[in-house]
Amino acid sequence: MAEGGFPPGFLWGAATAAYQIEGAVDEGGRGESIWDRFSHTPGKTRDGDTGDVACDHYHRYRDDVRIMRELGLAAYRFSVAWPRIFPEGRGRPNPDGVAFYERLLDELEKAGIQPVVTLYHWDLPQALQDRGGWPHRDTAYRFADYAAWMFERLGDRVPYWITHNEPFVVSILGHVTGEHAPGLNDPAAGFRTAHHLLLSHGLAVQAFREGGRRKGRIGITLNLSPVHPASGSPEDEAAARRVDGLINRWFLDPLFRGAYPEDMVEHFGRLIPLPEASEDDMRLISQDVDFLGVNYYSRQVVRHDPGELFLQMRQIDGPGPKTEMGWEVYPAGLGEILRRLHEAYTKAPLFVTENGAAYPDTVSPDGAVHDPDRIAYLRDHLLELSRVIAGGVPVQGYFLWSLMDNFEWAHGYSKRFGILYVDYPTQRRIWKDSAYWYRRVIEANAVVE
Numbered sequence: 001m002a003e004g005g006f007p008p009g010f011l012w013g014a015a016t017a018a019y020q021i022e023g024a025v026d027e028g029g030r031g032e033s034i035w036d037r038f039s040h041t042p043g044k045t046r047d048g049d050t051g052d053v054a055c056d057h058y059h060r061y062r063d064d065v066r067i068m069r070e071l072g073l074a075a076y077r078f079s080v081a082w083p084r085i086f087p088e089g090r091g092r093p094n095p096d097g098v099a100f101y102e103r104l105l106d107e108l109e110k111a112g113i114q115p116v117v118t119l120y121h122w123d124l125p126q127a128l129q130d131r132g133g134w135p136h137r138d139t140a141y142r143f144a145d146y147a148a149w150m151f152e153r154l155g156d157r158v159p160y161w162i163t164h165n166e167p168f169v170v171s172i173l174g175h176v177t178g179e180h181a182p183g184l185n186d187p188a189a190g191f192r193t194a195h196h197l198l199l200s201h202g203l204a205v206q207a208f209r210e211g212g213r214r215k216g217r218i219g220i221t222l223n224l225s226p227v228h229p230a231s232g233s234p235e236d237e238a239a240a241r242r243v244d245g246l247i248n249r250w251f252l253d254p255l256f257r258g259a260y261p262e263d264m265v266e267h268f269g270r271l272i273p274l275p276e277a278s279e280d281d282m283r284l285i286s287q288d289v290d291f292l293g294v295n296y297y298s299r300q301v302v303r304h305d306p307g308e309l310f311l312q313m314r315q316i317d318g319p320g321p322k323t324e325m326g327w328e329v330y331p332a333g334l335g336e337i338l339r340r341l342h343e344a345y346t347k348a349p350l351f352v353t354e355n356g357a358a359y360p361d362t363v364s365p366d367g368a369v370h371d372p373d374r375i376a377y378l379r380d381h382l383l384e385l386s387r388v389i390a391g392g393v394p395v396q397g398y399f400l401w402s403l404m405d406n407f408e409w410a411h412g413y414s415k416r417f418g419i420l421y422v423d424y425p426t427q428r429r430i431w432k433d434s435a436y437w438y439r440r441v442i443e444a445n446a447v448v449e
């Protein structure tokens with residue numbers, strides 16, 4: 001392949017998530033989620049922003065799919081809101097809830113766009129949180145019931161299933177730092193959550209396999225980052241290894257090696273009561289997946305800090321340019337993490353299930369949205385991806401985060417990741433320059449200027 005080129009059939013897509021774009025939180029029989037409760041809790045999100053309306057995608061999905069078709073997307077990654085299917089998280093399914101996703105699948109099918117469905121992108125039914133949430137082992141079995149029901153109902157129409165989006169973020173930001181729903185500060189609950197998310201993934205994979213002949217493929221999506229020491233000192237190298245041990249290896253090792261990383265079990269075991277990891281659990285967790293989804297945004301740079309309780313480290317800014325999130329633009333990190341996965345963890349196909357950047361986009365007097373920094377970010381990461389694939393790593397698709405500006409969790413609507421600008425008061429979608437550029441990349445199946 002020429003420099004910047006991609007293999008024939010490479011799957012070009014864009015990604016979103018239910019709570020970030022759908023809105024209509026009280027329509028169609030949807031139950032409350034932990035993000036409804038969290039975002040309506042004063043002080044938890046910027047300016048008190050909530051997903052009540054978001055991008056109103058619940059009502060505008062036909063127009064949004066039309067734009068996806070005009071972009072030339074081959075695939076669209078979205079998540080199903082569990083509380084739309086099971087408003088109480090369990091029991092009787094809600095026909096209006098699944099009907100929305102069937103309508104969305106109809107539009108995608110008409111547009112020739114393959115659906116990539118994430119079953120859990122952070123919006124746990126509040127009713128399950130009230131019964132203990134992810135720290136409670138029973139929630140893993142409720143997720144498996146939800147997943148099995150979805151496989152039965154939509155399995156013939158969905159070629160790619162992703163069980164979870166970023167168990168690290170759900171565990172740590174939701175249950176240790178408290179920046180995300182349900183907003184806990186309880187490390188022991190965080191590690192129980194991590195184990196139950198992985199267990200629920202394994203139970204779902206088992207249900208998927210037991211469902212007999214299945215046309216689709218199933219995997220999981222992890223946020224993965226290379227972790228570099230701030231200096232070559234032994235202390236900084238060790239700090240980087242510890243951070244790598246939590247962000248990356250705490251999830252990769254159970255999934256692909258059937259055990260938690262020994263060094264980190266030793267490290268955290270001294271600080272926190274860790275959950276029992278039975279052989280049966282680890283066998284379920286480490287079943288083969290058909291693919292691994294990788295969300296990549298940036299690298300981490302860390303130095304030793306003996307005063308920090310959890311990992312004795314301090315994250316520092318890398319020298320590169322920063323996006324609006326304060327994340328360093330570091331395209332080489334995408335190649336580093338993908339090559340490491342292929343060499344050290346799995347020969348399974350990989351997908352970049354999220355990559356993108358937030359910048360302070362504005363609508364120019366001419367009505368256009370000029371976002372050269374985003375185009376540069378995407379171009380550099382796609383050039384890196386092209387080189388990785390040319391080097392033999394089986395990356396089969398790329399999903400840009402995000403199709404449209406949306407509710408950026410605790411940052412509310414203050415951060416814009418979309419290639420479509422959303423004018424929230426009117427809900428107009430305005431193509432940014434990066435949308436026109438991405439359409440040209442897809443048409444060429446190669447990076448363009």
Ligand SMILES: OC[C@@H]1[C@@H](O)[C@H](O)[C@@H](O)c2nc(CNc3ccccc3)cn21
Pocket residue numbers: 017020165166169173223295297354401408409417
């Ligand atoms: O922040 C941008 C996106 C977010 O909108 C997606 O819902 C989520 O899947 C997502 N994950 C990351 C990268 N991981 C991460 C790490 C620490 C804090 C927050 C996100 C970025 N993003």
